[in-house]
Amino acid sequence: MNIIVIALLVFGLFFFLAGAIGIMRMPDFYSRLHPAGKLDTLATLAMVMGLAVYNLNQITLGTILISLKMFLIVFFVSLASPTATHTIVDAGMRAGLRHWTKKKQRG
């Protein structure tokens, strides 16, 4: 049981690290949203799932209820994170932010 928990937590930590590096090094505002929107959702899903599995070590009504609440967090994050990303993109488009091209980098 512990091996599954460790694997899921390390998986989530790796994806959080990849998302942070992507946010740091992407050249443009729109391309920075790509790691921020996707990898954070996947890493949250994996890490909360690992913690919920660890919480179900001894099965009582209380631990089952706590694990259900953790899956409520996952459900809410998977609903809210794309909505927030879409709202940020919409604000950028309406503000007239220009996207990155290769020509601008050379000049």
Added chain:
Amino acid sequence: MTSFFLYVALGLCLIMVLSIYRVLFGPTTLDRLIGVNAIGSKTVILLLLIGFLYGRVDMFVDIALAYGLLNFVAVIAAARYFHKRKGLYEESFMD
């Protein structure tokens, strides 16, 4: 297992420091908003890990859920506030 949770929490804090770079040096306001959103989604996991470290998961899971809601509302409100500011970023984006 407790020490492993502690190391995972420390690694999460280091990753948050990486995201703070974008909050501090982002060329536009929306870049800073991306960094804030990323840090908030890491804080939810960090609160759950703190709950396991203290042995009070039943209390901290509610705090994590409330923090996730609050982060979502804050990002939506800030993005709607910067919705129709034409020309606010043009100069800052060029350099």
